[in-house]
Amino acid sequence: MPRILEGGLVDKGGRYAIVAGRFNEFIVEKLVAGAVGALHRHGAEDANIDLVRVPGAFELGVTCKKLADSGDYDAIIALGCVIRGGTAHFDYVAGEAAKGVAAAGMASGIPVIFGVLTTENLEQAIDRAGGKMGNKGAEAAVSAVEMVDLFRKLQ
Ligand code: INI
DSSP states (O other): OOOOOHHHHHHOOEEEEEEEEEEEEEEEEHHHHHHHHHHHHOOOOOGEEEEESSGGGHHHHHHHHHHHTTTTEEEEEEEEEEEEOOSTTTHHHHHHHHHHHHHHHHOOSSSSEEEEEEESHHHHHTTEEETEEEHHHHHHHHHHHHHHHHHHHHH
């Protein structure tokens, strides 16, 4: 049997920052509630969870990078919602959000979790923010707990 290195899903005092875009607030607030609820259910305490708000998904990457570099957090969870409109704006905002969040993780070496919905319409967003497709904020938070535990084992 190979040696298997993977993170568990029980939080052991990890420090988390959730960064949430205000754009499409009605949806993003459901992602935030899902993320906080999941962190609690996996053992994290409010004292170890900070919530940082930014204008929109475009601002997530640079904010995640700043928080990751602070040394105050073991994982950052980026939450936002980009809904396709009739223009190319969607592609720029969604693309930069994904690139920025990924770059923050790569540059800092800290897990930065991508919990940004990129959907064709509002219905798809509702489905993924506590509707029939689950809550992507909660899923992102569980990924953060797992990655914090994994990174402790990889040290
Ligand atoms: N921000 C979002 O988070 N979602 C969107 O759907 C969106 N749209 O469609 O424009 C959006 N735009 C704002 C953007 O994230 C920045 O806050 C803004 O451009 C200022 O830099």
